[in-house]
Amino acid sequence: MSVTTLPAVAEAQYRPAAFWRGEGFPLIPVLILLLIAFVAIFADFLAPHDPQVGSLARRFRPPAWQQGGSMQYLLGTDHVGRDVLSRLIFGARVSMIVGLAAVLVAGTIGTLLGIVSGYLGGWVDQVIMRVTDTWLALPALTFAIFLAAIVGPSELNIIVILGGVYWTRYARVIRGEVLSLKEREFVRLAIVAGCSRRVIMWRHILPNVINSAIVLATLMLGVVIVTEASLSFLGVGVPPPKPAWGLMLADGKKGLMVGYWWLTVLPGLCIMLMVLSANLLGDWLRVKLDPQLRQL
């Protein structure tokens, strides 16, 4: 999240090990992500209760293994008696959808603009880069809050907002890639052969930056989800009563003082697991697919 125009500090020339984990395939993170995706898709069948309905008489039940808990509400209930487990399950759906969609939006815009900017150069490049730099100067969360205050929060709006805030990170990196790609043989040949610029960008450049885009996407996923959770926590994210993990954290905060720990710790753990897994996967992909990206 920090921005600097300092020259990127080069990776160690002092050999040998790469910073991040080496060749080991991150099995557990991938499994976790797949699990979350699975849960998100089949939420309707997996959740034991309706996430939006609760019974006041059964509010603030602790998780099953604590005194006062029951197997019926495995992870306890919240302040209106809703089952925490069911809400976590449906919350996964929200996180997945918002996360993936936002990353997709950001990635598409960012990659396209990065390619255009890098390949065409000139004033187009200047304009896009200036805008990118400026928008990067604004912290993503603040910018997202600003936009949410204007257009009002809704699931779709949040996706668009997050996409609109995070594309700049893509654009920067992709542009860098394109700049070096431009000098390569096959591109030169294509120009000589008389291919139009559009064809070159689409057929030659794009496939070669896809790798970086994918790596960025997985890395961005974590950040986007944390931002979405922050927005929900502040009350400008996905609007209630849709269960979102960030919203659960906000609701659970009041109970913290009285010791109802499961209302904050559990949603937070979910967020953490998802983000951690995305980050680990992204790092491994980065090393595997494109060593040049270690600069990130």
Added chain:
Amino acid sequence: MFPHTTRRGVLGLAAASVLGSEARSAAAADSHITIASHVSLAPTWFDPAETAGIITPFLLMYAMHDAIAKAMPGNQMAPCLAESWTTTPDGLAYDFVLRPDVKFHNGETMTADDVKFSFERYRGASHDVMKERVAAVEITDKLRVRFRLKAPWPDFMTFYAAASGAGWIVPKKYVEQVGEDAFKKAPVGAGPYKFVSFTPGVELVLEAFEGYWRKAPSVKRLSFRVIPDESTRLAALQRGEVDMALSIRGELADEVTRTPGLSLKPTVGSAPYWIYFPEQWDPKSPWHDVRVRQAVNLAIDRETMNEALTLGHSHLTGSVFPENFDFYWQPPAPVHDPARAMQLLKEAGLGGGFDAGDYHCDSAYSNMAEVALNNLREVGIRVQLRPLERAAFFKAYAERKLKNLIQGASGAFGNAATRAEAFVVKGGTYVYGNYPDIDTLFAQQAREMDRAKRTDLLHRLQQAVHEKTIYAPIWQLSFISAVGPRVEQSGLGLIKGFVYPAPYEELTLKTRT
């Protein structure tokens, strides 16, 4: 210099003065109460001219200002800045005899000029109603004011003294001298406490006004600290950083009952909460059928809601009119009967339940809404919660933009007639449709000077509202505050129907033993 001065005498005097001042400063240091406020204090609340028809500004007005008449312990319309008032037999004029030697914080004495000035500068809730009906304000004497009405208006006092801020008196000379903006930055009033400093969003500091006509407050310094987050507010109280915490709800209120040294003070306000059916006049809407509305009424489990959210202190009611209002009609107690609710739905042809659309509410009361939502689902009525932040909610409510179900409330002062005007009768601010028979009753009572007849008309009006189930009333909310160990008299609950600590001059601290 002085005859008979001895060394012993001088020493004695010196000792006495030192001890005395020490005792004084110790008392002064102790004599400070900090109240943790649940809302951020708006400078418009320092100025009675801007009272918006909600109860919150009165939190500060009772501290810094005083009125011709206001609700006090034991009397909902106690004479304060006015000693007495009379009406002429034709009902066209009200004569006020003002209290002599009432001082404002800047030393000036209150006169009829100030009363007239305060009325004329008033631009808050109901100001148009009052300007319309009051022909003129005449100063008959330095301490006598006459309000001449265009037509007999039995509710004049209700509006002037209770429902609006027009009866709260500010010093004319001072306001004209410093201007409106400066007045809000350094308000001067006739109340028990005078303004010292205000840091927006953080703290308001007030100092006791020794010259207050009623009595000098025993607590010398009063601060309001803004802590909108409920857990933080309670934490501050527990650590002794504040002496009182306003608005502590639900599980946190539970926590207070378990903490030694802290006490819980629930007060029932004049704010009934309800569910409104804006579509009941539309023959195509399911809400048109009174049985469906009755089903909603029967579905709400008010008792459990009360236990959970307000520890049982809220007042369950079958009426949307506050109980302590003038002309109140007591309806039968509300019933919780989900089986019967489902039966009614079946009779109305909606046996398997139905998708009822949106449930709009003020986001501050989403907790209530979530419970109600549950209750409705249990009988098959499925709704989506749509909370809106308070100002936006009331705006949309008043602009008639909301559909399906609206969870509303009103804490405005007044009487049954003023409530009916805003919420029931044709043309009312929050009215989406009307019934001619109710309108007729209302028109009749507005002209009726005889109190008994008027009461009867208003009772029949309320009965009609009840029978038609225009509203599904929920409760009169109990506002719960927590008080710390230092406070002897917190002022909470002294004035019936008023949820904030007042009168402030009555606040005391426990004396050290």
Added chain:
Amino acid sequence: MKQYIVRRIGYSFLSLFLLSLTIFLFVRLTGDPASLLVEPGASEADMQAIRVQFGLDQPLWVQYWHFIASFVSGDLGQSFYYRTPVLDLYFQRLPNSLILAATAMTFSLLIGIPSGILAAVRVGKFWDNAGKVFALMGLSLPSFWVGLVLILFFSVYLGWLPSSGSGTIWHLLMPAFALGWYFAAAHMRLTRSSMLEVLGSEYVKLARLKGLPEAMVIGKHAFKNALIPVITLAGINLVVMINVAVVVETVFAWPGIGRLLYEGITFRDFPIVQGVVVIGGAMIVMVNLFVDILYALIDPRIRLES
């Protein structure tokens, strides 16, 4: 040299221009900015008055001109709720945010620098891996969750620290830690890579060849040089911290700029939101400029590179 500075300043002005343009355009995104610029609950007449006041019926560039002119003169609008100029509110709360950010920065450097050095010196081995994990944690644990868990342990279970609010140093500890957590990981990363670079440099190789003890090599020579980029990043991050502290300040009810932004959202007080965003963005642009120029003054390579 001068050329570089002039160019850099030019870029900053361009950034500020683009920033203001962005904010200006986004506010008009919905088509009717009057609904944002006017108090919630206002009447149609009020909205019309606002339209006239802000000249919303005039051509866009005229509006933009007024927009810029008022900002430059320090008028960022007036908060509806507080009836006070936004700039005043901002500067009233700024000291609180600075205290929090400074403490958080201290935490992050105290944790980040030593662990980064350790990771670099023991590269590939246990401490490096531990550092890796730590860095990952910093990235993956949202600051507000860290804050909530801290409250759970230190306030609710142990009762050592106050759960929220401000006023004493005890109130400061947890929010500062929660805020600094993410940056600690970032600083650790940078320290590590910077340290590794320096350790691989000719200068250090020479020191080693000279037979100097390893501790001296690291402590005296490598350390100072490695620290330069970290300190500059820290400087920029201080400003960033102030702006991203909104969630931590909300969790701990800390009365800073972030809290002000939160109030702006909750009260639908748009001038506050706009003001905080504008000032925040401008601050970051200025800090970047300052750091770049400072860097250029210190390190000639930078000037030549650009």
